Amino acid sequence: xxxxxxxxxxxxxxxxxxxxxxxxxxxxxxxxxxxxxxxxxxxxxxxxxxxxxxxxxxxxxxxxxxxxxxxxxxxxxxxxxxxxxxxxxxxxxxxxxxxxxxxxxxxxxxxxxxxxxxxxxxxxxxxxxxxxxxxxxxxxxxxxxxxxxxxxxxxxxxxxxxxxxxxxxxxxxxxxxxxxxxxxxxxxxxxxxxxxxxxxxxxxxxxxxxxxxxxxxxxx
Amino acid sequence: xxxxxxxxxxxxxxxxxxxxxxxxxxxxxxxxxxxxxxxxxxxxxxxxxxxxxxxxxxxxxxxxxxxxxxxxxxxxxxxxxxxxxxxxxxxxxxxxxxxxxxxxxxxxxxxxxxxxxxxxxxxxxxxxxxxxxxxxxxxxxxxxxxxxxxxxxxxxxxxxxxxxxxxxxxxxxxxxxxxxxxxxxxxxxxxxxxxxxxxxxxxxxxxxxxxxxxxxxxxxxxxxxxxxxxxxxxxxxxxxxxxxxxxxxxxxxxxxxxxxxxxxxxxxxxxxxxxxxxxxxxxxxxxxxxxxxxxxxxxxxxxxxxxxxxxxxxxxxxxxxxxxxxxxxxxxxxxxxxxxxxxxxxxxxxxxx
Numbered sequence: 001x002x003x004x005x006x007x008x009x010x011x012x013x014x015x016x017x018x019x020x021x022x023x024x025x026x027x028x029x030x031x032x033x034x035x036x037x038x039x040x041x042x043x044x045x046x047x048x049x050x051x052x053x054x055x056x057x058x059x060x061x062x063x064x065x066x067x068x069x070x071x072x073x074x075x076x077x078x079x080x081x082x083x084x085x086x087x088x089x090x091x092x093x094x095x096x097x098x099x100x101x102x103x104x105x106x107x108x109x110x111x112x113x114x115x116x117x118x119x120x121x122x123x124x125x126x127x128x129x130x131x132x133x134x135x136x137x138x139x140x141x142x143x144x145x146x147x148x149x150x151x152x153x154x155x156x157x158x159x160x161x162x163x164x165x166x167x168x169x170x171x172x173x174x175x176x177x178x179x180x181x182x183x184x185x186x187x188x189x190x191x192x193x194x195x196x197x198x199x200x201x202x203x204x205x206x207x208x209x210x211x212x213x214x215x216x217x218x219x220x
Numbered sequence: 221x222x223x224x225x226x227x228x229x230x231x232x233x234x235x236x237x238x239x240x241x242x243x244x245x246x247x248x249x250x251x252x253x254x255x256x257x258x259x260x261x262x263x264x265x266x267x268x269x270x271x272x273x274x275x276x277x278x279x280x281x282x283x284x285x286x287x288x289x290x291x292x293x294x295x296x297x298x299x300x301x302x303x304x305x306x307x308x309x310x311x312x313x314x315x316x317x318x319x320x321x322x323x324x325x326x327x328x329x330x331x332x333x334x335x336x337x338x339x340x341x342x343x344x345x346x347x348x349x350x351x352x353x354x355x356x357x358x359x360x361x362x363x364x365x366x367x368x369x370x371x372x373x374x375x376x377x378x379x380x381x382x383x384x385x386x387x388x389x390x391x392x393x394x395x396x397x398x399x400x401x402x403x404x405x406x407x408x409x410x411x412x413x414x415x416x417x418x419x420x421x422x423x424x425x426x427x428x429x430x431x432x433x434x435x436x437x438x439x440x441x442x443x444x445x446x447x448x449x450x451x452x453x454x455x456x457x458x459x460x461x462x463x464x465x466x467x468x469x470x471x472x473x474x475x476x477x478x479x480x481x482x483x484x485x486x487x488x489x490x491x492x493x494x495x496x497x498x499x500x501x502x503x504x505x506x507x508x509x510x511x512x513x514x515x516x517x518x519x520x521x522x523x524x525x526x527x528x529x530x531x532x533x534x535x536x537x538x539x540x541x542x543x544x545x546x547x548x549x550x551x552x553x554x555x556x557x558x559x560x561x562x563x564x565x566x567x568x569x570x571x572x573x
Contacts, residue, residue: 003250010251010278010287017282024307134279 004066005075008058012079012086015051016130019086022048022093023126023189027119030100030182031112038104041097045090052087055079078203082133085195089126092185092192099182109165109175115183118154121147122186122193129196138204141197151190158183243314243336246321249294251277251287254331263336265308281306286316286334293318293332303339313343348519355521359402359536363395398535405537409520412544419461419548423572426490426500427452429465436470440477447485448477456490458498458569464545465569469502471538472565476504484562492571499568508559517555518543 022041029038059080062068068076103109125144132140162176162183198210225232237244243260247253253275256266264280277290289300299319306312314336321331370388379385411417430450441448458465469488476486484505493499509517513524521536546553550570557563 006250006276010276013278013282014284014287017287018284020282021284130282134282 004058004062005072008055008062008076008079011051011055011058012083013130013134015048015055015083015086016126016133018044018048018051019090019093020123020126020130022090023096023123026093026096026100027116027123029097030103031116031119033100033104033108035101035104038097038100042094045094048087048090052083055083059083074206075203078199081202082196082199085192085199089189089192092189096182096185099178099185103175103178103182106175109172109179114154114158114161115179118151118158118183118186121151121154122190125151125190125193126196129193129200132197132200133203136200136204138201141200141204144197145194148190148194151187155183155187241338243334245277245280245334245336246331247277247290247294247334248331249329251290251294253277253280256280260336263306263308263312263314263338289316289318290332290334293320294329297329303343312338312340315339351522352520355523355536356406359521360399363398366395367392367399402535402537405535405541409537409541409544412541412548415548417464417545417548419464421459421461421549423457424460424462424465425454426456426458426498427454429462430469430488433466433470433473436466437474437477440474441486444477444480444484445482446477446480447483448473449485449487451487452490452500456492456498457571458500459572460549460551460569464549468542468545468567469500471542472502472567475538476502476506476563476565479563480504480506493568495571497568497570499566501564501566503562503564505562508561508563509555509557510559511557514555514557518553 022044025037026041028034029041059076062076063073066072125147128140129144131137132144159180162180165172166176195210198208201207201209237255237257240257241259243263244255244257245253245260245264246255260266260280266275266280277287281287283304283306285302285304289302292298292300297320299317301315301317304314304316306314316334316336318332318334320329321333322328323330370392374385374388378388408417427450430452434448434450437448440446473486473488480486486505487501487503489501489503491499491501509524513522516522517524518539520540523536543553546567546569552568554566554568555563556566
């Protein structure tokens with residue numbers, strides 16, 4: 001059983017690593033206006049989908065063949081829920097890369113200042129959530145969940161700024177809308193990161209903290 | 221004092237591994253980490269101690285290529301090479317080589333040895349080299365294309381068109397001069413780098429020296445409506461080569477004038493920095509430089525704003541020449557800038573001891 005669980009753990013963390021790379025490269029493609037890199041992110045996504053299916057199958061096989069109980073069962077459930085979350089994060093990274101391709105063909109709206117900050121914060125949260133999963137560290141997971149409002153604040157600020165651009169200059173509307181989509185994708189990724197953290201708490205402590213107001217409140 | 225290696229094999233192994241700059245990771249066939257050195261711990265931020273069980277490769281890194289590489293070596297028994305990027309706070313490049321671990325008394329592969337060699341600097345230099353040649357061909361091609369177009373137009377009959385022929389020749393002349401300046405700057409730069417430029421340091425009184433330079437840029441001051449001030453306190457001296465110092469200051473001052481705003485100002489200041497150095501500053505109220513460009517502005521042909529540079533007609537090598545001349549005079553150059561408010565270039569030069 002331990003060998004199988006190790007295999008499952010290896011797979012989910014490698015999937016996480018692939019999502020980390022996709023997000024990092026999509027951000028670089030956008031900020032450094034590198035369309036070749038954006039294409040690379042889009043091309044690599046098939047592999048990510050394949051690993052997610054492998055994890056799915058592995059979980060089903062383990063549940064059917066090994067009849068896991070207690071902690072092992074919780075771990076398999078947690079991983080089965082986490083894999084699609086990570087896959088969706090990679091999908092958002094692909095969408096950012098697609099918007100980067102469009103934006104890179106146009107003159108830059110203005111130097112990106114807040115956007116790299118938001119991207120870095122979201123990337124850092126993703127890396128730390130996967131570290132929390134690696135180390136089975138629930139305290140770290142709680143800490144990351146509490147950072148989500150920072151992302152929401154940055155999202156609000158960039159949103160307002162882009163609206164202002166659009167009202168001031170009609171030629172900036174198309175590019176601003178593209179960027180609005182981009183920041184929305186980053187904001188969604190941060191939400192998914194909090195979902196990964198919720199699964200880490202479930203795996204380690206057996207608590208379901210989804211839909212609670214505060215991460216330390218236990219679901220009734 | 222000699223020692224018998226067999227009696228110290230464990231300590232010897234640890235000492236050798238610890239002294240390597242390359243990160244070493246050794247895995248068993250189940251991808252458990254059985255050995256790593258300090259360099260690997262630094263690269264992958266491995267926290268030592270407190271581990272209840274052996275680390276697995278996923279505990280060390282989630283990098284897909286590293287996992288693929290180790291897996292390939294274990295499955296196929298052949299070595300694996302790749303270049304990878306790792307982000308741990310900052311982005312670094314590594315040459316990653318994995319080879320099978322075999323013991324003479326056992327059959328098959330017992331594990332895998334991964335070596336991570338930091339090639340960040342090499343990758344950076346390669347990028348700079350590639351960009352330099354791309355930019356150089358662009359810088360030469362642009363004026364050359366204009367020259368060819370106007371020569372062909374003249375040959376097709378425009379030479380007899382008295383309304384335009386002189387204007388066309390002037391354009392050809394302007395572009396040919398631009399190419400000549402670029403070639404001149406390239407040869408200056410390579411001469412400075414090769415140490416072929418003679419540096420004859422002398423005691424130079426900075427205030428008077430700046431005064432003697434003003435005729436060299438007074439035309440630009442008038443053209444761009446700039447106020448130039450020599451605010452260097454009289455009496456301050458530096459120990460430098462006069463010709464180098466002239467080239468350094470004129471380059472910086474002309475940049476400060478050209479990349480300024482209308483009615484802007486350029487001020488040269490100086491102050492002592494301890495007993496052994498003087499810092500000469502060239503301050504402008506210009507368009508400024510965004511912070512992400514600052515680390516690269518002394519690179520050859522690096523352009524902050526391509527269209528603006530074309531407009532003011534620089535070769536893109538001025539700041540690279542300045543930097544090398546400052547270094548040749550045992551000095552240092554730094555820059556500070558606030559976009560839309562201006563920049564200040566500071567040249568620190570030694571004084572005569």
